[in-house]
Amino acid sequence: MADEKFPEIQGGGSLILAWQVRNKKVLVVGGGEVAAGRILNLLNADAKVILISPRDGLNPEVAYRIERGQVTYHDKLFEPSDLDDPAITMVMTAVDDPEASTRIWKLCKEKRIAANIADVPPECDFYFGSVHRDGPLQIMVSTNGNGPKMANIVRRRIAATLPPNIGEAIAKVGALRKKLRVLAPGDEQGPKRMKWYVLSRKLA
Amino acid sequence: MADEKFPEIQGGGSLILAWQVRNKKVLVVGGGEVAAGRILNLLNADAKVILISPRDGLNPEVAYRIERGQVTYHDKLFEPSDLDDPAITMVMTAVDDPEASTRIWKLCKEKRIAANIADVPPECDFYFGSVHRDGPLQIMVSTNGNGPKMANIVRRRIAATLPPNIGEAIAKVGALRKKLRVLAPGDEQGPKRMKWYVLSRKLA
Numbered sequence: 001m002a003d004e005k006f007p008e009i010q011g012g013g014s015l016i017l018a019w020q021v022r023n024k025k026v027l028v029v030g031g032g033e034v035a036a037g038r039i040l041n042l043l044n045a046d047a048k049v050i051l052i053s054p055r056d057g058l059n060p061e062v063a064y065r066i067e068r069g070q071v072t073y074h075d076k077l078f079e080p081s082d083l084d085d086p087a088i089t090m091v092m093t094a095v096d097d098p099e100a101s102t103r104i105w106k107l108c109k110e111k112r113i114a115a116n117i118a119d120v121p122p123e124c125d126f127y128f129g130s131v132h133r134d135g136p137l138q139i140m141v142s143t144n145g146n147g148p149k150m151a152n153i154v155r156r157r158i159a160a161t162l163p164p165n166i167g168e169a170i171a172k173v174g175a176l177r178k179k180l181r182v183l184a185p186g187d188e189q190g191p192k193r194m195k196w197y198v199l200s201r202k203l204a
Numbered sequence: 205m206a207d208e209k210f211p212e213i214q215g216g217g218s219l220i221l222a223w224q225v226r227n228k229k230v231l232v233v234g235g236g237e238v239a240a241g242r243i244l245n246l247l248n249a250d251a252k253v254i255l256i257s258p259r260d261g262l263n264p265e266v267a268y269r270i271e272r273g274q275v276t277y278h279d280k281l282f283e284p285s286d287l288d289d290p291a292i293t294m295v296m297t298a299v300d301d302p303e304a305s306t307r308i309w310k311l312c313k314e315k316r317i318a319a320n321i322a323d324v325p326p327e328c329d330f331y332f333g334s335v336h337r338d339g340p341l342q343i344m345v346s347t348n349g350n351g352p353k354m355a356n357i358v359r360r361r362i363a364a365t366l367p368p369n370i371g372e373a374i375a376k377v378g379a380l381r382k383k384l385r386v387l388a389p390g391d392e393q394g395p396k397r398m399k400w401y402v403l404s405r406k407l408a
Contacts (some may be wrong), residue, residue: 006265007244009274013337015225015249016344017330018218040211045219061210070213089329112316125293126221129344133217136350137358138333139343140220146340146378154341154370161365166358174350 014127014144019090021047026090028071029053029078029104034094034118036061037128042092043070044133050088052078053095080107094118121145130155135167136174218331218348223294225251230294232275233257233282233308238298238322240265241332246296247274248337254292256282257299284311298322325349334359339371340378 026042028035031053039062042049049071051062058066066073074082078100083091091108093101098120105123108115117123129142130151141155163169230246232239235257243266246253253275255266262270270277278286282304287295295312297305302324309327312319321327333346334355345359367373 006268009244009247010337011248011250012340013248013250013342014222015245015251016220016222016333016335016342018220018333018344018346018348019330020328021219040213041219043213044215044217046215046217047219064210114318124224126223129220129222129342131220133214136216136348138217138220138346138348139358139362140222140333140346142222142342142344143374143378144222144340144342146374147381150374150377154343154366158343158362158365161362162358170347170350170354173354174347177351 024089025087030094031058031062038092091115132159137167228293229291234298235262235266295319336363341371
């Protein structure tokens with residue numbers, strides 16, 4: 001049967017995507033421990049982080065990021081006009097005020113800005129997972145809400161079984177691909193094609 | 205030094221997110237092999253896929269999805285009015301027409317709709333990675349553009365080293381957490397707390 005050639009739909013998963021936030025403005029509302037984690041994720045992806053939170057009760061890591069000038073900081077409570085900048089591509093809130101959170105979520109949806117309201121799954125366009133990072137390599141583990149601690153365990157297990165130099169190796173492959181792109185611009189090279197080029201360079 | 209307590213920023217990564225597209229409309233433009241992959245990802249995440257592509261030259265897997273009613277299909281070329289439905293949350297194009305693609309990208313940006321234009325990295329809000337799936341567990345490998353084939357190798361390696369029953373185990377943890385949430389509603393239970401409840405049930 002022709003039908004059996006194609007994968008069956010599993011359902012129940014997420015669409016896991018590598019979001020490109022380099023030099024894009026992302027608004028973080030809140031300055032606690034959860035916000036600190038969000039900010040770290042964002043800075044590791046080269047986002048321009050705009051942080052809105054009263055200075056009172058700032059998490060030490062968040063305060064450290066502010067001191068170092070790693071985020072653009074506004075010592076204030078959130079106001080709807082904070083979403084007026086059309087360059088804001090994403091909003092993440094982590095505040096202990098469900099009503100304020102819901103208000104922010106609704107404003108984001110009106111403006112079609114992707115948002116994550118911490119601890120309120122129905123008010124999230126996206127969830128976070130447990131991420132292992134080694135240079136250009138990123139591995140994200142999601143249990144789709146079944147067990148965040150399990151995600152951490154699986155992530156640590158994966159990290160322990162990977163060759164220690166894998167990130168470096170991938171960076172080298174990337175550099176090689178870049179060189180090949182210069183040699184053969186416009187060419188979408190698969191491994192066969194790459195081998196051919198490498199060989200032809202060696203023989204030349 | 206207090207500074208050393210906090211992780212250094214690595215930069216150059218992506219923000220890897222588990223996007224929630226369940227019952228949300230996602231527009232796919234194009235009906236080739238790349239579109240087939242996009243559609244499978246979307247259906248596995250329970251999205252409502254709207255597919256726009258002339259019937260001529262449809263990939264067999266795409267044709268199979270249409271036949272089975274797994275996508276809402278429009279046998280036509282893309283028109284700007286296809287983006288008018290405010291319920292469309294995401295757009296993915298995979299067509300062999302760079303000019304048409306760029307036009308779609310610009311329209312999406314005007315409307316603040318997240319988009320991925322296949323093979324045009326600067327016209328992508330997000331990239332895909334290599335994903336391993338086992339029930340509720342999803343593991344996504346990204347090399348941040350350094351080597352898609354390497355991502356596949358790493359993903360297969362990870363899949364081979366995971367315990368074969370890990371997906372099932374995570375589903376069981378999820379079911380247990382759900383039960384505990386009924387026993388202790390509103391409680392964000394960590395493992396200690398969970399142990400306590402399990403123990404108290406056993407003793408009761």
